[in-house]
Amino acid sequence: MEKNGVRINCELLVIGGSSGSLDVVLKFLSNIKKEITFAIAVVLHRKTSADSTLLELLTARSVVPVREIEDKDIILPGMVYLAPPDYHLLFEKKHSFALDDSEKINYSRPSIDVTFESAAEAYTYSAIAILLSGSNADGTDGLKAIHERGGITVVQRPDTATFPYMPKQAILHAQVDYLMSVEEMIELINDH
Amino acid sequence: MVHDEEVEILVSDLFEWHGYDFTGYSKASLKRRLNRIYILDNFPSFAEFRYKLKSDPSYLKHLVEEITVNVTEMFRDPHFYKTLVEEVIPSLGTKPFIRIWHAGCSTGEEVFSMAILLKEANLLDKSLIYATDINPNVLEKARKGIFPLSQMKQYSENYMASGGKQDFSSYYTANYDRVKFSESFTTRMIFSTHNLVCDSSFNEFDLILCRNVLIYFDIPLQNRVFDLFDASLSSLSYLALGSKETIKFSEINGNYKQIGKEKIWRKMV
Numbered sequence: 001m002e003k004n005g006v007r008i009n010c011e012l013l014v015i016g017g018s019s020g021s022l023d024v025v026l027k028f029l030s031n032i033k034k035e036i037t038f039a040i041a042v043v044l045h046r047k048t049s050a051d052s053t054l055l056e057l058l059t060a061r062s063v064v065p066v067r068e069i070e071d072k073d074i075i076l077p078g079m080v081y082l083a084p085p086d087y088h089l090l091f092e093k094k095h096s097f098a099l100d101d102s103e104k105i106n107y108s109r110p111s112i113d114v115t116f117e118s119a120a121e122a123y124t125y126s127a128i129a130i131l132l133s134g135s136n137a138d139g140t141d142g143l144k145a146i147h148e149r150g151g152i153t154v155v156q157r158p159d160t161a162t163f164p165y166m167p168k169q170a171i172l173h174a175q176v177d178y179l180m181s182v183e184e185m186i187e188l189i190n191d192h
Numbered sequence: 193m194v195h196d197e198e199v200e201i202l203v204s205d206l207f208e209w210h211g212y213d214f215t216g217y218s219k220a221s222l223k224r225r226l227n228r229i230y231i232l233d234n235f236p237s238f239a240e241f242r243y244k245l246k247s248d249p250s251y252l253k254h255l256v257e258e259i260t261v262n263v264t265e266m267f268r269d270p271h272f273y274k275t276l277v278e279e280v281i282p283s284l285g286t287k288p289f290i291r292i293w294h295a296g297c298s299t300g301e302e303v304f305s306m307a308i309l310l311k312e313a314n315l316l317d318k319s320l321i322y323a324t325d326i327n328p329n330v331l332e333k334a335r336k337g338i339f340p341l342s343q344m345k346q347y348s349e350n351y352m353a354s355g356g357k358q359d360f361s362s363y364y365t366a367n368y369d370r371v372k373f374s375e376s377f378t379t380r381m382i383f384s385t386h387n388l389v390c391d392s393s394f395n396e397f398d399l400i401l402c403r404n405v406l407i408y409f410d411i412p413l414q415n416r417v418f419d420l421f422d423a424s425l426s427s428l429s430y431l432a433l434g435s436k437e438t439i440k441f442s443e444i445n446g447n448y449k450q451i452g453k454e455k456i457w458r459k460m461v
Contacts, residue, residue, distance in 0.1 A: 070436045071407045072414075084436050087407075090220035093196075098220040099407045099436050102261045118220055 010038045010152075010192060011126040012075070012091075014119045016112030016142065018045040018134025020162025022057075024182045025132070029062035029080060031186045036064060039075045041097075043083040043115045045108050045134070055082055073097045083110040090114065091122035106138035116142020125150030130185060132156045134166030143174040154178040154185060194226050198238050202226060205245060210252055213389050214259065216413025225259045261408065262330055265346070266301045266339075268403070269435050270353035273305060275454040277355050280430050281313050284398055290319040293397045293424065295388060296405035297323040300334025300381075305351075306401065307377040308363060312356070316380055322395065324386035331383045337373040341366055388417050393424040400425060404434035411441055418442040425459050432456045 013036075017025060025042060046054060052068075058080065059066045066080040067073070075081070075095045083089040087099040089110050105111035112131070116139065119127045129146040131139040133156055143153045153176050158164035160181040170176060178188060194202070199222060206212040214222060235241040244251050267273050284290050290310070294303050303323045310316040325331050339347075348360040364371040386394070388405065400421050406414050421431055422444045431439070431448065433455040439445050448457035 070438055071434075072411060072441060087436060090218075090224065092218065092220050098218045100221045100224065100261070101263050101404050101407070101434075102221075102225070103263060114224070118224070121223075122220070 009126055010128050011077070011095075012119055012123045013038055013040045013128045013130065013189070014043070014115060015040065015130045015132065016043045016116060016139045017132035018108075018112075018136050018138065018163070018166055020133035020135075021156075022054075023162075024156065026057065026061045027182050028186060028189075029058060029064070029066075031190075032063060033190045034063050036078055036189070038077050040064070040080045041069075041075075041083065041089065041115065041119070042080060043089055043110045043112050045110070045112075045136070045138070046085050058082060069097050069099070071097070071099050083115065085110075088114040090118040093122050095122070106136055108136065108138050112139035113142040117145040120145035120149040120151055123149075123151065127151035128154065130154040130156070131167060131170050133161035133163045135163040136166060137169045139166055140170045140173050143170050143176070147175040147177075152177050154180060154188070156185075157181050194223065194230050194238060194241070196223070199223050199226060202242065202245070205242065206252075206256075209246055212256055216389060216410050216416070217259075218408050218410055221408055222259065225261075229255060229258050257327055257329060260325075260327055261404075262298045262327070264298045264301045264404075265343070265350070267305045267347060267350035267354045267356075268302060270350050270355075272432070272435065272454055272456075273309065273350075273354035275451060275456060276306075276432070277309055277313070279451050280399065280432075280456060281309060281315065283428075283430075284319075285313060285315050287398055288318070290315060290399075291395060291397045292319060292321045293395070293400045294321060294323045295386065295400060295402040295421075297325050297331075297334060297383075298327075299330045299339075300337070300383075301339065301347075302401065302403060303334060303381060304337065304373050304377055305354075307380060308351070308356070309354075310380075311377070312358065316376070319380055321381045322397075323381055323383050326385065326387045326389075328385050331385060335378065335381075335383045337375070337378050338370050339364075339373070341369050341371050344371060388420065389413065393420055395424065396426045397424055397429060398426065399430045399432065401432045402434075403432065404437070406437050407434065415442055418444045422447070422459070427459060427461060429459050430456055431459070 055068045068082045090098040116129050155167045155170045155176045158167045203214045297303050310319050351360045364373045447461045449460050
């Protein structure tokens, strides 16, 4: 993948979504190639209940192994990591996860902004962030941070999103490198 | 923005000037907390932030409180409490006297949850809950047993999902927008400041609860705390952690057996 003509070596792909994003995530994870050389972290706004349905769904559909994150888990390439409900997901510089149960941001915990901002800090230009459907402004500030640190920002094309508000906010306020449908995102990642 | 090197400077300042040791805190989270305070309080520069911390003791107190997260709720993770009721409390009941340590109890919501469950098992009268936190202000709140009325609907639902069988509202009296929990609970609680980073063991316990505190610590500091807990747990006693925390990276792991899938371990030696 290229940015300003320079080839980017992605170490982390972080995906944020809210209402209407689950189908997109499922489609994405079931169509990417198995041999990914980076880790994928998925942050979805979800109910705080401890049900494991989401993990089971992702596990059933993803072509790469899925794990719900626990404190201090080491980040390995070729894995999909799901942010647990009721915690913010952060990254340590040594590439392990950190969880944080502080105040909600944008009425959300996990908040996409928090995770994107932390990914920008820890991975700088080797991070790619994808923002999907949702009816909340979460994620926009996070994309700004990813862009500022030289990472790549991808936003779901609003006309393909069930809830276009979240992508639209990002387009209005952040620098978006790729505006794409889910099919195009799959192609982008598989060509990487 | 406060940068990485500046975080290191503040950590060393806080220790040197005031004796607070945040060296073993998770860097990602600590940096986020410091930046949040820096932005909220509108500092024009890092130098001014640093000067304020050096010269204004009340601001320092504010900062320490803000760094340490105090988000909590009653019967947080009801399935966890259900397991306590079904697997742990019956075993505690066989003891002549029950000592529980709730480390990092914040404003006490989970301490009261525990006390309610002990009362329902008819064990509260022979129990003593030591509730500690680094932050004296939250302990002051916890000691009063007063919580916002607006939270009670959620707490009542959590309580029922935990297997609670009584009328939850019978445990408190409402007054305007707040409720006060019965003093029959507070008489079985001892509140005290305790810093897991540097303080030592102070008793032997049958159950230690430390929920969502260790996520803020790095692995070396977690190990220190696990050793402290291990030294404070008698044989066949229990250690309960937050829903995403684990003892698997620790040296004490081999001596403990997990209770099902919950974050509760029993000391087997």
